[in-house]
Amino acid sequence: MINWTNAQKGNNMKLNAGIITEKLQETKTFYTEVLDFGVSFENDFYLLLHTPNQSAEISFLQPNHPSQKPIFQTAFSGKGVYITIEVENVDKVYKKLLSKGVGIEIEIRDEPWGDRHFAIKDPNGIGVDIVTYTKPE
Structure with a gap:
């Protein structure tokens, strides 16, 4: 078992949950217009959003993108x-x-x-x- 407290001394650990979806534009519209999230990063196959106070992030990835390995290919x-x-x-x-x-x-x-x-x-x-x-x- 990894002792993350000792392994990460001086470093903070962050969690970013990711969802693989065909609906990147609909997702962006929902989170930015309904929940007031901001866009941290975006390209044609990946979307990283943050909460209004920038305390947390969530990402969305297009399925079957050639830049991604099989573990990140299957849509949610x-x-x-x-x-x-x-x-x-x-x-x-x-x-x-x-x-x-x-x-x-x-x-x-x-x-x-x-x-x-x-x-x-x-x-x-x-x-x-x-x-x-x-x-x-």
Whole structure:
């Protein structure tokens, strides 16, 4: 087992989840126009987006691109992935997305474990859980 604490002394580790998809333009439009993400990098087969405060990134890659090895070739099937976006005021974000006509998959609600959240779906079928954490009941 790697001891990442010792292996990374003086270096921070970042995580960037990536989704392989044919829908790069639809994805870019969704994340930039609906969720106010910014574009960190983009070319004809790859899109790297960041959250509005630039604290996190997510990437999208075109399937079967000749520059990529087989492990990065197969397109995401649209099931089994979700992302969570933590915001300061989930009610404000909920109202904003409603006013933009964004489809809501799970209406805003409070959970007994301490989440106030709602969910939408991105163009790739990924559930996007938008949450403000609260104290459990």
